[in-house]
Amino acid sequence: GYCMSLVIETMKTYSSEDGLTEEALVTKLRTCQYHHLFLHTSLRNNSSGTCRWGEFGEGGRLWGECNPRHFEWFDGKPLDNLISKVKELYGLDDEVTFRNVTISSENRPHPLTLGTATQIGAIPTEGIPCLLKVLLPSNCAGLPALYMRDLLLNPPAYETASTIQAICRLMSNVTCAIPDFTCFPPAKLVKLLETREANHIEFCRMKNVLDEILQMHKNCKLNNILKLLMDPASVATGLKIDYDTFVNECEWASSRVDEMIFLESESDQKISSYPIIPNGFFEDMEFSWKGRVKRIHIEESCTEVERAAEALSLAVTEDFVPIISRIRATNAPLGGPKGEILYVLIDEICRGTETAKGTCIAGSIIEALDKAGCLGIVSTHLHGIFDLPLDTQNIVYKAMGTVSAEGRTVPTWKLISGICRESLAFETAKNEGISEAIIQRAEDLYLSNYAKEGISGKETTDLNFFVSSHNGNGTGKSNLKSNGVIVKADQPKTETTSKTGVLWKKLERAITKICQKKLIEFHRDKNTLTPAEIQCVLIDAREKPPPSTIGASSVYVILRPDGKFYVGQTDDLDGRVQSHRLKEGMRDAAFLYLMVPGKSLACQLETLLINRLPDHGF
16 A cells, blocks of 8 residues: 655644555545645656556556646655655754654544545535535534544544544533634644744634633533543644643643733723824824733833824924914914914913902903914913813913022023912012012011912912914814823722623523513413423623524523613524624624524514513613
8 A cells, every 4th residue: 555644844743644545545635735745756666667656557546646746756764754855845953853643543444535535525526515515504614624524534543433423412412602612723823833923813812712621621511521522632633631731731821821912802002192193193003013912011112102102292292383383374364364363472461450350351361362272472470370260272381490599599591391379579579679678577478378378489480371273274272281180089990790790690580580471371382391490591702502502493682782682583593693793892792592492482582572671670
């Protein structure tokens, strides 16, 4: 017979099958995927040196299969030389080792012949339908379908086949929700991890696989199935792992991934946003990486990006926007597109009148200027204006800086950000020649009457800026950030999961109470046994209905993102779940369902629940 060796560079594995007939060898060549084909010289030359090309020579099946393909001849020890060829092709070091995953052919049925594989459509042939497409559900494709095809083409040993049958029997009797069973090509995953090219999406898929394994381990109804799956998994991968070790490693890997990345619905990182810069700019710059890796691992990078975004906003605000505003003002009639005020300079606004009323008048004027969208400067010593509930959007507070020199407060004539409630009145009076006695008495009176209002010291004098930019529509947009602060009380954290669990329990009790009487009447009319207690099953996010629901009638309830409940009935629960989850905002929707005998009863219960659930608070 013939021997076929398969070397997989990404997985660093090799396997060999011997005792193959020429027909079986051709079948394997047609059904396996490979990038390079090497033929040993033993196929070409026999002991006499004449051309053989297999049992049937040139024109035979093996010749016909290989001749149109690109292949290379090689000699020597087949397996050793083949691995050397692979290392040379992929630039691997000689120290790299490959793991033997050969499955013993002992007690294993022979592979399908070419004729049989063609007749059942396992090998795509025009005019012949594929048996798998008939047997498997329409949504079963990709890796699951390939695995089933491999089982048909290369039947496993009796023990493994019996285990797979036992798994199928257990799965058909499961009544609880089952994992979504995320499929991920192992060779692709290994390659991405090895080359450090795996991104956030691949790690999320990896965690999904790990969490689904752990979900089966923790579920008493699925635990035995997981244990049985270890045998066919070891046959497919060539790895034999103790069950407890396998579970522990899955828990460790899942926690490590969870420490590093955010899952799809989580994030503590928001896209930068500044009023003066279009949001699309920051989305283009940051969307591809923010919210993927947890901030604790990229704190320095996040801080640097935030500083850069703030610096950009400040540069645009201080350097670019004023230029645009002035260009528009220069080209507009009467100083603006609609004749509005462009610049306002007011020194000591509302000075010379009663303080309280003057302060309110000043505040009203500032609100009007802010609404008009003009650029201006307003100075005042009416400190009460800072306590007024002004309705403004573009106010920025500035003050004159000072320094202390030889016991005196001296202005620096430089603007600094912030509010100042103090002035240099006493220093100015002293400079104007007012006697020390009068100034001292004034300070005493000030301290005795106004200290309770809080004196900020003598660092700055008042010069408060009102700044806004002008646009073509005559409305104002802030070109400097306000220094206001919003303080929110700490909100107590709630356990969303526990609240949701309580909600589903309450809903289950309501469904049971509503449907129980109807089911009893149905069975009495049919002269059948009294129905068993109603069993509602929850299908959580990333779970799917068990196989026992296939072809059976069921009634289900969904909690929609808007907080409302949706009631429906179907004979294809798995398909209906997938259909609902394809809708916007419904990807992680949870379902509560119960199976009923027949579509007619399902329709009646659907109507009953729609009408009666509101009476139970839903």
